[in-house]
Amino acid sequence: MQNDKFKLRRDELLKQIGAGSIAVVHAAKECIRSDSEYYPYRQNSNFYYLTGFTEPESIAVFAPGRSKGEFILFSRKRDVTKELWHGPCAGQEGACRDFGADQAFSIEEADVLLPQLLVDRKSIDISEILHEMRLKKESYELELMRMAAEITAAGHLRAMQTCRPGMHEFELESELLYEFTRLGGRDKAFQTIVGGGANACTLHYSKNADRLIDGDLVLVDAGVEYKYYCADVTRTFPVNGKFTPKQRAIYEAVLTTQLEVINQIRPGIRFNSLQLLAERVITEHLVSLGLLKGKVGDLVAEQSFKPFFMHKIGHWLGLDVHDVGKYQTDDAWRVLEPGMVFTVEPGIYIAPDIGVRVEDNILVTENGCDVLTKMIPKTIEEIEATMKDFKKHF
Numbered sequence: 001m002q003n004d005k006f007k008l009r010r011d012e013l014l015k016q017i018g019a020g021s022i023a024v025v026h027a028a029k030e031c032i033r034s035d036s037e038y039y040p041y042r043q044n045s046n047f048y049y050l051t052g053f054t055e056p057e058s059i060a061v062f063a064p065g066r067s068k069g070e071f072i073l074f075s076r077k078r079d080v081t082k083e084l085w086h087g088p089c090a091g092q093e094g095a096c097r098d099f100g101a102d103q104a105f106s107i108e109e110a111d112v113l114l115p116q117l118l119v120d121r122k123s124i125d126i127s128e129i130l131h132e133m134r135l136k137k138e139s140y141e142l143e144l145m146r147m148a149a150e151i152t153a154a155g156h157l158r159a160m161q162t163c164r165p166g167m168h169e170f171e172l173e174s175e176l177l178y179e180f181t182r183l184g185g186r187d188k189a190f191q192t193i194v195g196g197g198a199n200a201c202t203l204h205y206s207k208n209a210d211r212l213i214d215g216d217l218v219l220v221d222a223g224v225e226y227k228y229y230c231a232d233v234t235r236t237f238p239v240n241g242k243f244t245p246k247q248r249a250i251y252e253a254v255l256t257t258q259l260e261v262i263n264q265i266r267p268g269i270r271f272n273s274l275q276l277l278a279e280r281v282i283t284e285h286l287v288s289l290g291l292l293k294g295k296v297g298d299l300v301a302e303q304s305f306k307p308f309f310m311h312k313i314g315h316w317l318g319l320d321v322h323d324v325g326k327y328q329t330d331d332a333w334r335v336l337e338p339g340m341v342f343t344v345e346p347g348i349y350i351a352p353d354i355g356v357r358v359e360d361n362i363l364v365t366e367n368g369c370d371v372l373t374k375m376i377p378k379t380i381e382e383i384e385a386t387m388k389d390f391k392k393h394f
Helices: 004-017 045-051 080-086 091-099 107-118 127-135 139-162 169-182 197-201 245-263 271-288 296-301 380-391
Strands: 021-026 059-062 071-075 103-106 193-196 217-222 224-226 233-238 341-344 347-350 354-357 360-364 369-371
Touching: 004 021, 004 045, 004 059, 004 127, 021 045, 021 107, 045 059, 045 127, 059 107, 071 091, 071 107, 091 103, 103 107, 139 169, 139 217, 139 224, 139 233, 139 360, 139 380, 169 193, 169 217, 193 197, 197 217, 197 347, 197 354, 217 354, 233 245, 233 354, 233 380, 245 271, 245 341, 245 347, 245 354, 245 360, 245 380, 271 296, 271 347
Parallel strands: 071 103
Antiparallel strands: 021 059, 059 071, 193 217, 217 233, 341 360, 347 354, 360 369
């Protein structure tokens, strides 16, 4: 039988939607490239969260108080010929035995049976309920997120160690992805960003096609998805292993901002207070760097930092890299609670040549926070030492 964690989630959902209601959740669609080729399949996060079931062409039905069973699963029936080509599927027996379905039917029966299940029941949109459930991570989920963080850390470390002037961005990407795969992180949480020089100023740059130039910085934003749970980390470092004075000043401004924000994270703090703190600290640094002129308070009020820091301080993290959960509830910014996980990723972008971002994954704990990705070098001294120690042997 599949781990009880999925049943506990279903029980909570059934309790919240109440008798007389019904919820229907569809699996993610399978994308077909040609008659014999399929894009890599990834199950819908809500569907997986409630069932642990990873096959396409599936429908999960949740009907509180139903005498014949509250969890009904429609899925592919077993077919020896298809399984020869694509591997085994659970079938209806496996859906009950291994995934805890009270009843299971073939997906072909859904058109007839699903309308019957809906009779005399109120259909419920469970998105908000599930998003609230997913927002605070269980201990099992945190174990997987820590593993995703460890694998991601190893990939970023390898990127620092193997980076050299003249290589292409995609070559550096391949070093990072090799380490991910070698350690069991076979799925990327998102499209990897490797942006050297001016490319680092494009926030979602993903071509990764240019050469890395001696004297430039390179920004690497990458993370593993491990057993459906994501990591998301950014590190920025010099292509040749040594920061210039200008790069050092900008990098220190970003890192100082990140550390000040992380230092404030604890239960009871409102999420937007972290954004406001980041905006103020970055503005102070922009004034010190001569990039802005005026009083810090006025500049913040006028959003003068926007050309240099145009994105938010972070986002929820979990089954999705930009995970579900409201940032505001009842017209107020959400208060942080233990079990929430999110990124902290300030940046300064000075077009056309310097973009710096530093990003870590943060777990809110009972008394403060835990940086899940703290093992990845990020001070200037750590980065330069890491790159120097590796290169002197090669």
